[in-house]
Amino acid sequence: MSTLAVIGTGVMGETLLAGLLRSGWHPTDLVAADRREARRQEIEGRYGVRTLDNGPATALADTVVLVVKPQDVGEVLPEIAESLRPGALVVSLCAGVTTEKLEAGLPDGTPVVRVMPNTPAQVSEGMAAVSAGAHASASDLDQVVGVMGAVGRALVVPERYQDAVTAISGSGPAYMFFVVEAMIDAGVQLGLPRDTATALVTQTVFGSAKLLVETGEHPNLLRERVTSPAGTTAAALRHLEERSVKAAFMAAMEAARDRSAELGRQG
Numbered sequence: 664m665s666t667l668a669v670i671g672t673g674v675m676g677e678t679l680l681a682g683l684l685r686s687g688w689h690p691t692d693l694v695a696a697d698r699r700e701a702r703r704q705e706i707e708g709r710y711g712v713r714t715l716d717n718g719p720a721t722a723l724a725d726t727v728v729l730v731v732k733p734q735d736v737g738e739v740l741p742e743i744a745e746s747l748r749p750g751a752l753v754v755s756l757c758a759g760v761t762t763e764k765l766e767a768g769l770p771d772g773t774p775v776v777r778v779m780p781n782t783p784a785q786v787s788e789g790m791a792a793v794s795a796g797a798h799a800s801a802s803d804l805d806q807v808v809g810v811m812g813a814v815g816r817a818l819v820v821p822e823r824y825q826d827a828v829t830a831i832s833g834s835g836p837a838y839m840f841f842v843v844e845a846m847i848d849a850g851v852q853l854g855l856p857r858d859t860a861t862a863l864v865t866q867t868v869f870g871s872a873k874l875l876v877e878t879g880e881h882p883n884l885l886r887e888r889v890t891s892p893a894g895t896t897a898a899a900l901r902h903l904e905e906r907s908v909k910a911a912f913m914a915a916m917e918a919a920r921d922r923s924a925e926l927g928r929q930g
């Protein structure tokens with residue numbers, strides 16, 4: 664069995680570690696690195712996965728997964744380059760950072776795969792988009808699709824889509840939680856107890872997502888089926904249209920796409 668190193672065990676690194684263990688990986692197939700000793704101890708205690716400094720963790724691995732903030736990539740990359748085993752695969756989950764930039768900081772010919780995951784991977788319902796760098800083979804890509812597929816769905820996309828993907832599915836859960844929070848607050852404002860409003864909204868979002876996935880029907884059609892003539896939904900939707908909520912979503916995601924590209928130029 665090969666060894667996979669997770670470099671950076673914050674929100675997304677821990678999500679990946681936990682998901683791989685849930686899906687049948689053994690703790691001895693994994694190593695992890697983080698800059699803070701307290702965090703390393705926490706990870707060892709929680710998952711039984713060995714933790715090391717970046718260099719030693721890299722030296723043990725056939726696959727090195729970079730999960731630090733984009734701004735920290737410049738600091739971490741030389742440590743990985745120095746310790747990387749010949750032929751080892753480097754996978755980056757870092758927003759905005761291009762495979763070209765990573766390849767430039769790694770030994771010549773290093774296979775690199777870029778991934779944009781999301782946090783629903785914590786419940787094995789993640790959505791990851793995967794793109795090959797210049798030296799990654801089809802089997803490297805397959806391997807990464809397999810790793811990310813263990814914690815949800817994984818889709819191969821051309822790398823030029825990755826900033827847009829980051830804006831949509833990478834950041835996407837946050838927009839959904841924002842809408843959920845707004846609806847719960849609205850329920851409270853309408854006089855519902857907060858736990859009642861939370862239960863109503865959470866199950867409504869879950870059920871709506873399931874309906875979309877299982878029927879494969881267009882969201883517009885599903886929305887029309889809820890909207891009775893001169894009814895309650897039409898009254899609500901009119902307010903959302905008057906406030907240009909769709910345009911606001913578009914502008915928000917353009918900002919996220921631009922920020923992803925900008926992050927890739929930092930670090």
Ligand SMILES: NC(=O)C1=CN([C@@H]2O[C@H](COP(=O)(O)OP(=O)(O)OC[C@H]3O[C@@H](n4cnc5c(N)ncnc54)[C@H](OP(=O)(O)O)[C@@H]3O)[C@@H](O)[C@H]2O)C=CC1
Nearest residue numbers: 671672673674675697698730731732733735756757758780
């Ligand atoms: N959170 C999300 O929903 C998603 C995140 N991503 C990407 O994943 C990456 C990580 O994000 P996230 O997990 O949210 O961030 P976190 O800050 O939670 O995690 C990053 C971890 O890396 C550690 N770290 C920083 N510098 C080093 C270093 N030099 N050596 C070793 N470890 C280091 C951090 O330590 P410290 O806490 O001390 O800084 C922290 O534990 C980012 O590039 C982000 O773009 C992608 C998709 C979704």
Ligand SMILES: O=C(O)[C@@H]1CCC=N1
Nearest residue numbers: 758829832833834835
């Ligand atoms: O907000 C961020 O920058 C990261 C990337 C996608 C989700 N979280």
